[in-house]
Amino acid sequence: MQSNIEFSVLKHAIDYAAANSPFYKKIFSENNINTDNITSIEDFQKLPFSDKYDLRDAYPLGLQAVPDEEVVRIHSSSGTTGNPVIIPYTKEDVEDWATMFARCYEFAGITKSDRIQITPGYGLWTAGIGFQAGCEKLGAMAIPIGPGNTEKQIQMLIDLKSTVLCSTSSYALLLAEEIGNRGLKSKIALRRGVIGSERWGERMRQRISDGLDIDLFDIYGLTEVYGPGIAIDCEKHEGMHYWNDFMYFEIIDPKTGEVLPDGEFGELVITTLRKAAAPLIRYRTHDLTRIIPHRCSCGREYPMIDRISGRTDDMIKVKGVNIYPGQIEEVLNCVNGLSSEYQVIIERIDGKDRMTLKVETIQDADRQKVMKEVLQMFKSKIGIRIFCDCVNIGELPRSEKKTRRIFDCRD
Numbered sequence: 001m002q003s004n005i006e007f008s009v010l011k012h013a014i015d016y017a018a019a020n021s022p023f024y025k026k027i028f029s030e031n032n033i034n035t036d037n038i039t040s041i042e043d044f045q046k047l048p049f050s051d052k053y054d055l056r057d058a059y060p061l062g063l064q065a066v067p068d069e070e071v072v073r074i075h076s077s078s079g080t081t082g083n084p085v086i087i088p089y090t091k092e093d094v095e096d097w098a099t100m101f102a103r104c105y106e107f108a109g110i111t112k113s114d115r116i117q118i119t120p121g122y123g124l125w126t127a128g129i130g131f132q133a134g135c136e137k138l139g140a141m142a143i144p145i146g147p148g149n150t151e152k153q154i155q156m157l158i159d160l161k162s163t164v165l166c167s168t169s170s171y172a173l174l175l176a177e178e179i180g181n182r183g184l185k186s187k188i189a190l191r192r193g194v195i196g197s198e199r200w201g202e203r204m205r206q207r208i209s210d211g212l213d214i215d216l217f218d219i220y221g222l223t224e225v226y227g228p229g230i231a232i233d234c235e236k237h238e239g240m241h242y243w244n245d246f247m248y249f250e251i252i253d254p255k256t257g258e259v260l261p262d263g264e265f266g267e268l269v270i271t272t273l274r275k276a277a278a279p280l281i282r283y284r285t286h287d288l289t290r291i292i293p294h295r296c297s298c299g300r301e302y303p304m305i306d307r308i309s310g311r312t313d314d315m316i317k318v319k320g321v322n323i324y325p326g327q328i329e330e331v332l333n334c335v336n337g338l339s340s341e342y343q344v345i346i347e348r349i350d351g352k353d354r355m356t357l358k359v360e361t362i363q364d365a366d367r368q369k370v371m372k373e374v375l376q377m378f379k380s381k382i383g384i385r386i387f388c389d390c391v392n393i394g395e396l397p398r399s400e401k402k403t404r405r406i407f408d409c410r411d
């Protein structure tokens with residue numbers, strides 16, 4: 001599907017970056033790359049990757065590929081360590097992003113008649129403003145409430161009869177539980193949820209969808225490449241359609257950098273095709289997924305990636321075994337009597353790794369049985385022995401943003 005893209009489109013993106021971006025001028029000259037010699041997809045696949053670390057070094061505006069008077073806005077990704085990455089946008093970049101985002105809403109069956117309650121934050125981060133611009137482009141009613149203030153959120157849901165909730169999965173779960181506890185489910189009019197920004201498991205999906213009685217759509221994106229809104233699932237939920245008229249996606253082996261065939265899981269690498277103010281060539285997202293090798297049964301031509309199954313940097317190594325959070329969620333899905341929430345605590349005791357999995361049991365669950373099943377399942381699926389702690393449902397923290405679940409206490 002992906003290979004349908006004309007090489008000339010990619011070539012145009014490379015030439016644009018080579019001519020205008022100080023960041024790529026430097027990369028190409030340091031690697032002795034003459035872009036005139038790139039004449040095939042095979043040549044393209046030999047170009048060096050860009051990574052978040054390189055982008056940070058370009059702080060503050062080293063990525064800017066247009067004159068100042070063409071830049072209308074910047075966004076910034078949250079830097080937990082080091083400099084943040086600043087991404088400038090031209091007027092057209094902002095419009096392109098809104099176009100993609102409006103398309104996302106349409107793929108999720110959302111129309112002008114909808115009322116969209118937007119709970120992601122507004123500001124330097126790309127989230128809230130992206131949801132808002134797409135909503136206005138579509139012509140639906142935006143309720144730009146932003147994060148937090150659950151009382152107000154619930155009041156808006158009831159009084160304004162919001163039909164769409166945009167949020168992180170953590171916050172959608174918090175709202176679903178709160179609405180359930182207060183017996184307000186019959187008073188809200190939600191029918192769809194557009195959920196993004198963190199990976200979430202099947203059980204969490206089920207609890208949000210049952211708790212609010214809504215159809216859920218995964219939206220994908222990252223600040224470096226516009227923001228959220230570059231991929232979403234449609235009503236068939238067979239994968240996330242992505243906009244190959246704006247971006248070129250590759251999947252690589254995160255260790256070797258080799259490009260993998262469609263269908264194989266690896267790290268998503270993105271090249272922007274139209275972004276003017278900060279073009280990116282072969283940008284490593286560190287998100288793990290695959291290109292789905294067939295067309296969606298909805299009949300739309302946009303290709304699909306699978307749900308994000310984790311991040312290359314989410315991996316933890318315990319007792320010599322590499323573990324991704326997605327694998328832990330798979331284990332928890334196989335055991336009855338658990339909620340969707342968990343915490344992993346890793347310590348080193350007497351020179352040995354010790355991993356404790358904290359889980360929440362639902363009411364009336366037989367804890368001894370649940371614990372035994374978790375331990376057995378972990379041993380057989382992941383291959384190591386761990387410890388398991390059960391707590392009551394609701395005891396593990398709920399978050400309005402992203403939930404931290406892994407606590408590595410080893411030095």
Ligand code: ZN
Binds near residue numbers: 234241296300
């Ligand atoms: Zn589809």
